Amino acid sequence: MDFDVLIIGGGAAGISCALVIGSALDKPYAEGKKAGIILHQKASPLNSALLNNVFGIPPGTKGSQILKEGVTHLKEIYPELRVISKEKLNEVSEIDGGFQVITSKRIYTASKIVIATGYTSPFRIKGLEDYVIPHKKAKSSKNRIQLKNTDHLVKPGLYVAGTLAGWRSQYSIASGSGAAVATDILTEWNDGNHTKVHDKLV
Template identity: 75%
Template sequence: MHNSPEFDVLIIGGGAAGLSCALVIGSALEKPFAKDKKAGIILHQKASHLNSALLNNVFGIPPGTKGSDLLKEGANHLKNLYHEMEQIPGEKVKEIREVEDRFKVITNRNEYFSKSIVVAIGYTSPFRISGLEDYLIPHKKAKISKNRLQLKNEDHLVKPGLYVAGTLAGWRSQYSIATGSGAAVATDILTEWNDGAHTKVHDKLS
């Protein structure tokens, strides 16, 4: 047996799609169907396009909000409200391997195993995570001159246990689209954990 940390789901990338996915999954970890699940996010944010973004046209976000501030606020939001979602900061994923019935995620510092993974990094070329080459194709919704990439997928699913979210899933680079993509993946994973019963997480005023 290996001694590396093991997860039921591990999200790779702490940008809009990754954080959105983590927040929705984190909000469900106290539900009966998820009480024994271990979830984490490798919170690499340096390459996120949000670092240079100024958000003026996003519903629910005050105009003039800096994307770099949202990255920090999102990580704090996740930590303060859903601390069961383990945050792994300061690491960069180098390789993903399939090992028996799970995935091995190798970073510049550690190795992790997870039954499911969500790849939510950007769509920039060259693609810097080895092990996913077989799924890489030219991005279908970006200018050819930009040389953007995506992972082949059907409704965010690349293959069983391997999800992709945000621009790397083939969506356009728009903040609200990326967050929606991440949330959609989260509800797909929660549905799987909940024995296929379609699952979403809503909080309501009492």
């Protein structure tokens, strides 16, 4: 497999998930694990957002700035996590022991994948159609969608995060969803022993 975990989508949920996974790659339970994120931010809805009500983010921050800084943050602090930019996920299929992911440029394989591409319809990723349902926490007139899941798990090895998991569209909720998925994956890597990653002042 090219990756032990591959995250798709570089918005609030995807980058938060990648940061927590990246922060664990030096832990013994993650030794040798390969992680990556596929980013395609050009058409990201966050580009038009203005954030005033998010804890830790200065009021008046533009979504476009967060997108840019989030990627820089990820690359600088956790360079072991591979960042694949300017590729769009087109198709997912199941293979022995994981998934094949076809982007606009290449094909990758991964044991686990996290789909965090937002709740916008129509949903254009082939291979996941069977899991698409109307969003349960958005106005029906907006035609938002989500993937069927139980606590972010669509099926073994396939996770969904953020608004696409059925959460309401608030930045902190989507970020928390991505981080939650990351800790679920780390817990699996840690043989089912619950884990999280905290840095402390010494």
